[in-house]
Amino acid sequence: MTSAAAETVVAPDAVLDALEAEAIHIFREAAGAFRRPVMLYSIGKDSSVLLHLARKAFAPGKVPFPLLHVDTTWKFREMIEFRDRTARELGLDLVVYTNQEGVDEGVSPFTHGTHEHTRIMKTVALRQALDRGGYDAAFGGARRDEERSRAKERVFSLREPGHRWEPRKQRPEFWRTANTSLAEGQTMRVFPMSNWTELDIWRYIQRESIDVVPLYFAKPRPVVERGGQLIMVDDDRFPLREGEQPQARSVRFRTLGCYPLTAAVESEADTLDDLLAEMLVDRRSERAGRLIDGEGGGSMESKKAEGYF
Amino acid sequence: MALTDATEALLDHPIVRVVACGSVDDGKSTLIGRLLAETDSVPDDILEYARSTRRSGSTIPKGEVDFSMLTDGLEAEHAQGITIDVAYRHLYLPSGRRAIIADAPGHEQYTRNMAVAASTADIAILLVDASRGIRAQTHRHLTVCALMGVRTVIIAINKMDAVDFKHVAFEDFAGQIRSAAARFDLDEVSVIPVSALTGDNVIEPSEAMRWYHGPTVLQALTTWRPAAAADLRTVPFRFPVQYVVRADNFRGYAGTVVAGEVRPGDKVVVNAGSISTTVERVITMGGDLDVARVDQAVVLTLETETDVTRGDLLVAPAEGMGVDQFPRPATAFAADLVWTGEEELRHGRSYLLVSGSLEVPAVVTAIRGRRDVVSGEEMAARTFKMNDIGHVEIATDTPVPLDPYELCRDTGGFLLVERVSRDTVAAGLVRHALRRAHNVVPHAFTVDRNARAVLKNQRPRVLWLTGLPGAGKSTIADALEAALLGLGMHTYVLDGDGVRTGLNKDLGFTPEDRAENVRRVAETAKLMMDAGLVVIVSLVSPFRGDRRAAKGLFSQDEFLEVYVDTPADVVVRRDPKGLYAKAKAGTLPNMTGVGQGYEPPENPDVTVTGAGDIDAAVDRLLAALEVER
Numbered sequence: 010m011t012s013a014a015a016e017t018v019v020a021p022d023a024v025l026d027a028l029e030a031e032a033i034h035i036f037r038e039a040a041g042a043f044r045r046p047v048m049l050y051s052i053g054k055d056s057s058v059l060l061h062l063a064r065k066a067f068a069p070g071k072v073p074f075p076l077l078h079v080d081t082t083w084k085f086r087e088m089i090e091f092r093d094r095t096a097r098e099l100g101l102d103l104v105v106y107t108n109q110e111g112v113d114e115g116v117s118p119f120t121h122g123t124h125e126h127t128r129i130m131k132t133v134a135l136r137q138a139l140d141r142g143g144y145d146a147a148f149g150g151a152r153r154d155e156e157r158s159r160a161k162e163r164v165f166s167l168r169e170p171g172h173r174w175e176p177r178k179q180r181p182e183f184w185r186t187a188n189t190s191l192a193e194g195q196t197m198r199v200f201p202m203s204n205w206t207e208l209d210i211w212r213y214i215q216r217e218s219i220d221v222v223p224l225y226f227a228k229p230r231p232v233v234e235r236g237g238q239l240i241m242v243d244d245d246r247f248p249l250r251e252g253e254q255p256q257a258r259s260v261r262f263r264t265l266g267c268y269p270l271t272a273a274v275e276s277e278a279d280t281l282d283d284l285l286a287e288m289l290v291d292r293r294s295e296r297a298g299r300l301i302d303g304e305g306g307g308s309m310e311s312k313k314a315e316g317y318f
Numbered sequence: 319m320a321l322t323d324a325t326e327a328l329l330d331h332p333i334v335r336v337v338a339c340g341s342v343d344d345g346k347s348t349l350i351g352r353l354l355a356e357t358d359s360v361p362d363d364i365l366e367y368a369r370s371t372r373r374s375g376s377t378i379p380k381g382e383v384d385f386s387m388l389t390d391g392l393e394a395e396h397a398q399g400i401t402i403d404v405a406y407r408h409l410y411l412p413s414g415r416r417a418i419i420a421d422a423p424g425h426e427q428y429t430r431n432m433a434v435a436a437s438t439a440d441i442a443i444l445l446v447d448a449s450r451g452i453r454a455q456t457h458r459h460l461t462v463c464a465l466m467g468v469r470t471v472i473i474a475i476n477k478m479d480a481v482d483f484k485h486v487a488f489e490d491f492a493g494q495i496r497s498a499a500a501r502f503d504l505d506e507v508s509v510i511p512v513s514a515l516t517g518d519n520v521i522e523p524s525e526a527m528r529w530y531h532g533p534t535v536l537q538a539l540t541t542w543r544p545a546a547a548a549d550l551r552t553v554p555f556r557f558p559v560q561y562v563v564r565a566d567n568f569r570g571y572a573g574t575v576v577a578g579e580v581r582p583g584d585k586v587v588v589n590a591g592s593i594s595t596t597v598e599r600v601i602t603m604g605g606d607l608d609v610a611r612v613d614q615a616v617v618l619t620l621e622t623e624t625d626v627t628r629g630d631l632l633v634a635p636a637e638g639m640g641v642d643q644f645p646r647p648a649t650a651f652a653a654d655l656v657w658t659g660e661e662e663l664r665h666g667r668s669y670l671l672v673s674g675s676l677e678v679p680a681v682v683t684a685i686r687g688r689r690d691v692v693s694g695e696e697m698a699a700r701t702f703k704m705n706d707i708g709h710v711e712i713a714t715d716t717p718v719p720l721d722p723y724e725l726c727r728d729t730g731g732f733l734l735v736e737r738v739s740r741d742t743v744a745a746g747l748v749r750h751a752l753r754r755a756h757n758v759v760p761h762a763f764t765v766d767r768n769a770r771a772v773l774k775n776q777r778p779r780v781l782w783l784t785g786l787p788g789a790g791k792s793t794i795a796d797a798l799e800a801a802l803l804g805l806g807m808h809t810y811v812l813d814g815d816g817v818r819t820g821l822n823k824d825l826g827f828t829p830e831d832r833a834e835n836v837r838r839v840a841e842t843a844k845l846m847m848d849a850g851l852v853v854i855v856s857l858v859s860p861f862r863g864d865r866r867a868a869k870g871l872f873s874q875d876e877f878l879e880v881y882v883d884t885p886a887d888v889v890v891r892r893d894p895k896g897l898y899a900k901a902k903a904g905t906l907p908n909m910t911g912v913g914q915g916y917e918p919p920e921n922p923d924v925t926v927t928g929a930g931d932i933d934a935a936v937d938r939l940l941a942a943l944e945v946e947r
Binding site for chain 1: 403405
């Protein structure tokens with residue numbers, strides 16, 4: 010190796026600056042082009058970064074679109090507290106939507122299984138929420154490094170009527186120029202953080218002092234072990250099995266979703282520095298902690314075809 | 319301590335974009351997979367997957383990493399064992415630099431995807447199989463990369479293990495490929511002997527090929543810097559406005575610097591036109607900046623209140639700038655097109671031209687030729703189909719300040735969007751503005767349309783009768799003209815069959831020719847309307863897109879679309895010209911309603927039927943024209 014190659018000469022900041030500028034560009038382009046955009050806000054770290062970038066894109070003006078949270082009613086309690094506090098403190102226009110028919114039917118991950126619960130309370134709910142709001146574009150925090158099928162995702166990802174994602178209908182993306190026009194019934198998903206990695210997210214959170222849900226940091230929490238995964242017992246809806254007893258273990262979460270479907274990792278990392286250090290050692294991909302993705306390698310792809318974000 | 323040039327380049331380009339081309343049997347997936355794995359750019363569980371999962375036909379023993387599995391994506395591709403779409407992957411280079419690799423498919427039928435991947439790339443990695451030699455696709459990849467503005471090419475002669483790592487075999491290839499690459503305007507071409515399978519010269523210098531002294535693939539990526547000629551920092555300031563930011567007593571223009579730099583106090587010109595102003599502040603949420611450079615996203619405020627909006631371009635003033643560095647607004651351009659649409663190019667059809675945030679109707683006015691991507695030669699062409707690359711002339715409705723593509727990709731590249739399906743049908747690269755576009759300035763004549771119309775005491779208009787052949791358009795047009803003449807009005811009927819014996823006798827009935835037929839008739843109708851006439855067009859004009867383009871030439875109340883809606887069975891029974899009989903016999907392949915579809919108007923201004931009383935139809939049209947019998 011030449012000496013220039015061996016030294017680390019590009020500060021991580023320079024990479025983050027470039028990624029930030031790209032995301033801001035995408036936000037502005039979509040906000041200028043679409044009639045009624047909305048930002049999908051899932052309360053996780055990616056959403057926190059996405060929101061921060063949206064604020065940067067339109068400062069000193071306000072974020073010119075509402076935030077939409079699809080609440081499955083099974084989110085961690087700390088997530089909901091964080092969501093409401095963030096909306097209040099930043100003066101955001103937050104829309105919360107729940108699939109009421111699902112609630113009425115008593116849909117839960119325990120009674121209906123992971124797949125059905127996710128389909129009804131998340132995928133169908135999202136479609137309903139987007140239709141009712143009349144939104145023609147929705148920003149999301151998806152990244153190409155998240156999962157293998159995401160590597161081919163467009164920044165401007167076209168959805169056919171019924172929010173279907175058709176791989177073969179996706180538009181070619183040249184330069185920074187996006188074709189943002191829509192035919193009847195089509196909508197767009199827009200992913201400003203397509204080129205970010207999980208490490209970039211955390212480094213950016215640290216650099217910009219972005220507030221995230223405390224669940225990302227280690228703390229003793231009541232968990233049970235099922236199928237080798239640690240699941241937190243967040244409320245009394247959790248049906249404990251015969252002889253099962255929640256134990257307090259020091260755990261944190263790499264991603265956040267419905268609490269019965271989100272596995273914790275054992276960790277002592279209770280600060281950002283510890284967390285970044287741990288990440289550099291533990292290189293498991295973050296979706297490994299999501300129980301819904303484990304159903305065959307391409308299952309994210311098939312969910313997306315149904316309209317999952 | 320002074321920074322070395324190499325270090326400076328790294329600081330200025332923290333992210334490099336790479337297009338990887340070559341087909342699956344050239345070992346591209348394996349090369350990318352190895353780069354990812356050995357730079358620690360893939361998570362452990364994905365590595366584990368590549369150890370434990372095998373595609374059918376794979377010869378790599380389980381337990382070892384099958385690098386090609388790291389880059390697999392869509393289920394359809396798993397099944398077919400090929401790469402269909404562009405995938406983007408991140409590589410952490412040892413210098414701290416990030417590489418984003420666009421993994422593009424190699425086959426001919428995916429040229430458009432390769433063009434997408436190359437459109438943002440700084441560097442191309444082009445794989446050649448040492449055991450197979452240079453093939454047509456090697457030339458194709460070079461052509462597409464060079465066309466899309468990739469100026470650094472790393473040619474990886476792969477599978478050197480299959481030729482026993484022999485120096486002679488490599489030299490043979492390297493010579494051939496260098497001469498192939500010499501046809502293009504490239505800044506740097508390096509040829510590296512590698513084996514993606516064994517890892518030789520991918521990350522570390524090869525032990526088996528000590529005769530090679532150049533960089534490995536990773537080193538070449540890590541130390542890349544742009545040649546001076548391709549450096550956007552040296553191009554004068556350009557800033558496409560994306561969004562107008564408004565707050566209390568605040569109006570700022572948000573966008574990304576795509577060339578040059580900007581500081582408070584700099585003079586800027588709006589759309590390279592006559593309005594110039596001065597930049598007041600360069601704003602980010604973190605605070606004001608002294609300077610913003612290429613790729614920085616900022617908000618600018620201007621000293622004087624000017625009417626700047628989304629789609630406008632702010633540029634440095636022309637003074638002190640090379641004549642080719644200032645984007646003179648024009649309405650006609652020579653451009654290369656990469657056709658991406660399922661539908662063929664329709665000569666004369668109106669598309670939307672999109673460049674950054676700019677959107678303007680545009681028409682392809684001439685097809686100059688199609689590029690043979692293997693030989694590089696330009697061949698005659700009447701249309702383009704998907705994956706074709708060719709040279710056209712294009713005209714826009716209003717003057718736009720586009721740059722030559724080679725100067726700046728963002729302001730010299732554009733998309734063509736089909737107006738109904740909204741599909742991206744082409745990527746365009748401006749070669750240059752056409753001179754005549756500057757020179758043809760409509761003269762302001764003393765006698766105008768209004769004067770002519772007043773003299774005739776009538777309101778000039780166009781009635782556009784569309785419908786199936788034999789629907790009764792000509793009959794209605796004839797009766798309507800007679801009625802108008804009787805009222806002392808000045809009229810003319812432009813009949814489909816009539817124009818085809820003269821003005822349009824060079825045109826056939828393919829969709830392209832029909833589009834051109836409609837365009838010429840519409841332009842003629844416009845001239846006649848200008849002359850003060852009420853023009854009745856009687857033309858099948860089966861395609862919505864073509865009619866929409868025709869309507870686009872007129873202002874809203876000048877053009878009435880009239881749908882002559884006659885049931886198909888009536889039309890076929892009537893068949894006044896014997897056309898349906900011929901079509902049925904197979905001698906008229908492009909017959910509307912038989913071989914080609916007829917797209918009825920969605921929102922006609924007037925609908926009449928040709929099946930009933932002609933007088934009733936004429937009455938409806940007179941009412942629409944607001945004249946009384």
